[in-house]
Amino acid sequence: MKKKILVVEDEEGLRLLYKEELEAEGYEVLTAGNGREAIQQLETGRPDLVILDIVMPVMDGMEALGRIVGKERKVPVILNTSYSRYQEDFMSWAADAYVTKSADLTELKKKIGELLGKGKAR
Amino acid sequence: MILAGGRGERLYPLTRDRAKPSVPFGAIYRIIDFTLSNCLNSDIRRIYALTQYKSISLNRHIQLGWNILSAPLGEFIEAVPAQQRIDEHWYQGTADAIFQNIYTLQEERPDLVLILSGDHIYKMDYRKMIAFHLERGADLTVAAIRMDRNLSREFGVVEVDGDWRMIGFQEKPEEPRTIRGDSEGILASMGIYVFNTELLVRRLIEDARSDSSHDFGKDIIPVMIGKDQVFAFDFRQGDCEDTGYWRDVGTIDAYYEANMDLISVTPQLNLYDPQWPILTYQLPCPPAKTVWIEEGRVGAALNSIISNGCIISGGNVKRSILSPRVTIHSFAEVEDSILLERVDVGRNARIKRTIIDKEVQIPPGTEIGYHLDEDAKRFTVTASGIVVVPKGMKL
Numbered sequence: 266m267k268k269k270i271l272v273v274e275d276e277e278g279l280r281l282l283y284k285e286e287l288e289a290e291g292y293e294v295l296t297a298g299n300g301r302e303a304i305q306q307l308e309t310g311r312p313d314l315v316i317l318d319i320v321m322p323v324m325d326g327m328e329a330l331g332r333i334v335g336k337e338r339k340v341p342v343i344l345n346t347s348y349s350r351y352q353e354d355f356m357s358w359a360a361d362a363y364v365t366k367s368a369d370l371t372e373l374k375k376k377i378g379e380l381l382g383k384g385k386a387r
Numbered sequence: 388m389i390l391a392g393g394r395g396e397r398l399y400p401l402t403r404d405r406a407k408p409s410v411p412f413g414a415i416y417r418i419i420d421f422t423l424s425n426c427l428n429s430d431i432r433r434i435y436a437l438t439q440y441k442s443i444s445l446n447r448h449i450q451l452g453w454n455i456l457s458a459p460l461g462e463f464i465e466a467v468p469a470q471q472r473i474d475e476h477w478y479q480g481t482a483d484a485i486f487q488n489i490y491t492l493q494e495e496r497p498d499l500v501l502i503l504s505g506d507h508i509y510k511m512d513y514r515k516m517i518a519f520h521l522e523r524g525a526d527l528t529v530a531a532i533r534m535d536r537n538l539s540r541e542f543g544v545v546e547v548d549g550d551w552r553m554i555g556f557q558e559k560p561e562e563p564r565t566i567r568g569d570s571e572g573i574l575a576s577m578g579i580y581v582f583n584t585e586l587l588v589r590r591l592i593e594d595a596r597s598d599s600s601h602d603f604g605k606d607i608i609p610v611m612i613g614k615d616q617v618f619a620f621d622f623r624q625g626d627c628e629d630t631g632y633w634r635d636v637g638t639i640d641a642y643y644e645a646n647m648d649l650i651s652v653t654p655q656l657n658l659y660d661p662q663w664p665i666l667t668y669q670l671p672c673p674p675a676k677t678v679w680i681e682e683g684r685v686g687a688a689l690n691s692i693i694s695n696g697c698i699i700s701g702g703n704v705k706r707s708i709l710s711p712r713v714t715i716h717s718f719a720e721v722e723d724s725i726l727l728e729r730v731d732v733g734r735n736a737r738i739k740r741t742i743i744d745k746e747v748q749i750p751p752g753t754e755i756g757y758h759l760d761e762d763a764k765r766f767t768v769t770a771s772g773i774v775v776v777p778k779g780m781k782l
Contacts, residue, residue, distance in 0.1 A: 331489070338596045355493045359592045 267293040268381050271312035273303040273329065274345075275321040283316065286370050287377075300324030304332055312340065314381055316373070317360070319346040327356050334359045341380040345373060388492075389422055390484055390578075391505035392439035392469070392477075397638045400767055400777035401744060406438065408505030409445040410642075411727050411745075413649050413658060414694045414708050416667045417448055418636065419505040423464065424665045426503075428627075429513040432462035435491055436505060437484050439469040439477055452668020467491060480602035481578075486591040492584065500587055502603070504578040508645060508656065509633040510663050511579075515625040519618070520581040526615040527586070529553065529608065530579035532622040532633050533572045539563035541635075542575035543604040545619045553617040556608045576604060577622060577633060586615060627663045630655050639769045643742065646708055646725050650690055672696030672711050684717055702732065716751070724756070727778075744778035753782060 270292045274280045277298075284294045295310045297303040301324040303315065315333060319326035326344065333342055341361040344351065349365055351357050362376040395407025402410060408419035419436065426434050438445050449466045456462035467488060469478060478484040485492070485502065492500065499520070501513055511530075520528040531545045544563040546555030555564060556576075566572040580603060590607055599606040611617050623631060632655045636642045648654050658665055672695035677686040679701035688704040694711040701717030710728045715721060719732045725742045732738060732749045739756030743749070755762060756774050765782075767775040776782075 334592070334596050338598070355489050355588045358588060359596065 267291065268314070269293045269295060269310065269312045270377065271295045271297060271303060271306050271310060271315045273297045273300065273306075273315065273321070273326065274318045275299055283370070286374075290374060290377075292377075300326060300329030300332075303329050304336070307333060307337055307340070314377060315340060315342045316345050316377075317342055318366075319344060319348065319351050327351065327354055330359055331356055343373065343376055343380070388485060388488070388500060389419070389426075389434065389436040389503045389505045390481055391419055391436040391445060391466070392442070392484065393504070393506045394440055395506070395637070398636070398642060400775055401639070401642070401742070402441070404441065404778055405444040406441045408436075409441075409448055410636075411710060412508065412636070412642075413646060413656075414692045414710050415669055416665060417445075418508060419445065419448070420452075420665055420667045421508045421510070422503050422505050423453060424663070425509070425511050425513060427666065428663050429511075431501065431513060432456050432460075433495060433497070434464040435488070436464065436466045437469075437478075437488060438466050439484075442466070442468055448668055452666070455666070480600050480605070482591055482594055482599075482603050482607050483601035485587070486595050486601070489588065489591070492588065497584055500582045500584050502578075502580040502582065506637075507577070507633060507635055509577075510627040510656070510660075510665075511622065511625045512627055513579075513625065516579070516620045517581055519620050519624070523551075523618050524616060525581070525618045526583050527608070527611050527617045528581040528620050529617070530577045530622055530625070531574040531619045532577055532631065533566065533569075534575040536563055536565050536571055536573050538575070539573050541637075542573070543578075543608070545574040545576050547574065547619045551619050551621065553608075553612050553619050556604070556612055558604045574619060576608075578603075581620075590615075627660075628655070628657060632656050639742070639767070639773055639775060640771050643725065643769075643773050647706070647723070650692055650706055650708065669695070669711065675699075675709075679717065686715075686717075710745075719749075740772060741774040741776065743776045744780075746779045747776050748782065750782055 272283045275298050280296050287294045295306050297306045299321045317326045343362045344360040345364050347366045364373050391408040393407035395402040410418050412418050446466045453464045540559050544557045546564045548554050563573045594606055634645045636645050675693045675697040677699045679686045684701045686699045686701045688699055690706045691704050692708045696712035697709050699715045702715035702719035704721045707721050707724045709726050712729045713726045714731045716734045718734055719736045721738045723740045724738050727745045729746045730743045733751035735751055736749045736753045741756045759768050762768050762774045
């Protein structure tokens with residue numbers, strides 16, 4: 266069965282890019298435009314992994330991260346952001362990986378492979 | 388960070404309208420005043436009290452009574468209600484309460500976090516425990532006190548080696564590991580922890596992401612004993628009373644006894660020590676007074692604590708504790724009792740071994756504490772025969 270990834274990203278262009286690239290890798294991709302939508306998708310879509318932007322409207326990624334680990338304790342989360350300073354935030358330590366955004370998705374794909382390969386997924 | 392959300396269910400009905408840390412104690416104090424005073428007397432001036440359940444009374448007390456530090460110097464005592472930023476439920480355990488307030492910790496980014504309970508009565512210099520923590524290079528230090536082994540089911544039991552390094556921890560065990568050379572004693576965790584902040588955060592996150600009851604005693608401490616530097620601190624080294632006084636006052640009977648100790652000639656808990664003042668909030672009140680001295684009508688209080696604003700008008704008070712603004716009318720008798728704020732005892736009423744919560748008017752001629760079968764129909768009566776009249780009850 267295809268592994269399911271939830272991409273949480275407020276920029277529509279980026280969201281589509283991630284969706285296409287990850288589908289090409291053989292994953293099923295769900296999307297959400299902010300933290301609150303992500304929480305809903307977590308319940309309805311049951312993803313195997315979450316890629317989470319931090320700076321987003323309505324509910325930012327850091328707050329969503331706290332709620333995600335509280336609800337779905339085992340689902341791995343990759344923080345994906347343009348800013349490295351969020352690594353200073355205590356809550357960011359709850360993420361399984363921290364990836365700095367880049368047009369080249371090699372690093373992100375590598376982390377996804379590691380986390381889903383670890384047998385952490387459902 | 389003071390965990391101040393305790394429900395205190397066994398203190399019902401004193402906890403009907405307030406959380407346990409907000410329960411009045413010793414005539415003018417609230418239970419949390421002892422922990423807060425310990426902090427200030429230990430020069431700890433950045434304090435969050437984490438509240439959740441029935442917190443209005445506690446929040447008000449902290450705002451009115453403890454708004455005494457200097458914000459420009461970075462000092463504060465702040466009541467933090469459960470914000471539900473992470474989870475919409477009440478805190479699941481003591482560790483969850485801190486995890487849910489990880490943002491609060493983030494704001495301060497201290498090197499060390501002292502975690503306390505707002506439920507206990509004792510006098511302790513936390514600086515001594517912190518010094519011990521630093522000396523040992525500990526990641527976590529847990530304060531421990533000797534208790535009789537037959538009480539083990541009420542406590543987390545700490546096991547240490549000769550250097551006070553923790554080598555075991557049992558949560559409320561039937562068969563406790565006793566102290567070396569003292570087979571009748573156990574070392575009980577007092578729920579007082581010093582953590583290195585960074586490690587605390589990492590362990591809390593791991594715990595939040597695992598199937599756990601999210602409790603320091605049940606989950607965090609046992610995990611840390613295996614992989615981190617964990618020490619126990621002997622309470623006697625930090626006890627400011629030198630008597631080992633530490634009370635949980637978890638039940639009405641324990642609450643009653645701890646209060647009554649205060650009217651003995653030399654109480655185990657000294658409230659009069661200028662070196663370790665216990666602060667509280669008190670509404671300005673006029674001084675206490677007694678009136679009437681004539682044949683058969685004497686206003687008097689003996690072996691008792693009488694707070695400001697009390698008027699003992701021709702009635703008789705023995706071995707009792709009167710909170711502010713209590714009135715005792717003529718020919719009334721109050722013995723071995725605890726009367727909280729604004730209780731009014733009418734003429735000829737007789738009160739014995741009774742706790743009367745705030746704002747109760749006792750009608751003239753009422754008897755409470757003399758016929759326990761009758762009392763039990765209206766009030767809470769404990770196994771040892773203490774009657775409790777709830778706050779504001781209409782009689």
